[in-house]
Amino acid sequence: MLESTKAAASKFGLDAQFIETKANTEKNIRVLGNDLTFLDIRESERTKHVHRLHPYLGKFIPQLVHVFLKKYFRKGQTILDPFAGSGTMLVEANVLGMNSVGVELSPFNVLIQKVKTQEYDIPKLEAEVRDALTRVRSFSRELTNGSCSLLPEGRERFETSSDYLKTWFAARALQEMLFYRSIIDNYENSDVLRVILSRSARSARLIPHYDLARPKKPVRERYWCIKHKRYCQPIDEALKFINRYSLDTVKRIKQFASLRTDATIKICQGDGRNVQLPEDMVIDGVFTSPPYVGIIDYHEQHKYAYELFGFPRLDKHEIGPAKNGQSRNRKNEYVDGIAGVFRNSFRQVRRAGLVFVVANDRFNLYPKIAELSGLHQIDVFQRPVLMRTERDSNKYFESIFCFMKV
Ligand SMILES: C[S@@+](CC[C@H](N)C(=O)[O-])C[C@H]1O[C@@H](n2cnc3c(N)ncnc32)[C@H](O)[C@@H]1O
Structure with missing residues (x-):
């Protein structure tokens, strides 16, 4: 681990040795220049500027997105997030001068994305x-x-x-x-x-x-x-x-506003399985974190907003909602659902484009999803997820799969 994160681990009473082994932090540092623990990043940095415009359970740490976009993509390229959530990838891509496209089902999450990324007087x-x-x-x-x-x-x-x-x-x-x-x-x-x-x-x-x-x-x-x-x-x-x-x-x-670049940000609301991205768009790569199977109900977590503003609830199109649980059938549906989104939304991703998927794949579903989606796995990184919001303080490891579109 990096010296600064080791010190932070000891401050939080975490077993640095265990994290080093499980996450292969040596490889993360060698390949990415970062051990991917982000333990030394203060809360105010993790939630910097528009990243804390509204709470949202299950969003990226912006620093994670930054490390990967910076390493694998260039200014002027276009990156897709087919599960854009609260828009973390869109914001980080823009700061790096990369164009971005987000697809998201929930109308309220789309509102958060728009408010974060719009230009203002x-x-x-x-x-x-x-x-x-x-x-x-x-x-x-x-x-x-x-x-x-x-x-x-x-x-x-x-x-x-x-x-x-x-x-x-x-x-x-x-x-x-x-x-x-x-x-x-x-x-x-x-x-x-x-x-x-x-x-x-x-x-x-x-x-x-x-x-x-x-x-x-x-x-x-x-x-x-x-x-x-x-x-x-x-x-x-x-x-x-x-x-x-x-x-x-x-x-x-x-x-x-003081950090944003001229790079474009396009937001599409809809079910990723059938949303239509502009035909002439060429996408260079993907960075995304799909919903996991049976963990979060994305509409329900913002019920107050749906009740206040009357946005349509599209819960029945959510992939892997918590309320459906994690039975074998639900896992099969999940695999089909995520593969359906990938197949549909990756049509404009160029051949050999890199696709990064952040997932806590404890049921080992992503090899099948990749096979169904025309993706070839070329690498995988591991990182610990150590500090969650409020009392949701589970500790677990998540994978960042690196696939290539074949
Ligand atoms: C893990 S979250 C993404 C969080 C995002 N990385 C961020 O930083 O905010 C997954 C998102 O997928 C969305 N989603 C679920 N089913 C979907 C579908 N069928 N089509 C498009 N988006 C969907 C959920 O509404 C949720 O916002």
Whole structure:
């Protein structure tokens, strides 16, 4: 391992020797110049600029994408991610001057990608975000004072037909969110405001502080908080999060604006098995991380956003959702599904183009997927996944397969 990561491993109480052997860090350093543990990369760097515009379970560490793109591709080339998720590859490719194409099923994930990667008139964006914030602050002040001049004519409160929103938010938080939602369409940068509201809604749910990623039931009473090691109160407002995330979002967009290049970013929403990429597009390579079998429900993890904005739910087209489990049939479906996406979306990848697939392949499904997709494996790297979000602190190893399109 690199000296800096060894020191970090000992700080986190990890067995460096075990990681070195299991991940073959010596090979990673020799071939890639990096041991791929990223243990010495601080949280603020892992979530730098737009990478933390919105939480998203199961995204890449940007540094991992950077190492591979830089080693195997050149400025001006075009890279595809057929499972683009929150858009990490698109952002990192752009910083390196590489064009990118992303395909993603979930409409909300596509919104996150667009907001991360769009070009902005920054003064206009900042003015709009500040204006919306001022308005929701006034609304909240009135709400807590018991007056209601900012409600639509003749209404005593904002209503919603969503049982989910009524169940998972305190009355005040819900009113603040519904007010903010009601003004979003007045702004040119409405998608940015949607992301701010969604991120705030996620934090304002009636959930214990230690279980943001997979809450089980709403908390309405004081509870013992494992994260803060004290009793905590359930969250009753959304305003403090809208406050916190409004200017943070603008700051992050500005930071990326100062790094971005002229390279193009194309985003396609759809099921990767039948989405149509532009016929004349030539793709030089692929860097992707497909959903794994039976681990995450990608729509469900952002249920608050679907309920707030009414985006269509396309869960039934998700490949390998957690809710379907990991039975033999589900694994077979998974193999067909991923191979279907690869076959369809790799049609424009040039022959001998390199395809990198990051996967925790504990069921050894990728050799079959490669065979069905016309890919030939030329190498595989291993890396430990040591620090996950919130309490989801599983430790495991993942592979980065290097295939060639034949
Ligand atoms: C592991 S995540 C990718 C995360 C991404 N690397 C990032 O950094 O954000 C896999 C993604 O595949 C998407 N997905 C699942 N089924 C799909 C399908 N049939 N077509 C396209 N995308 C799909 C999920 O919505 C999810 O966002």
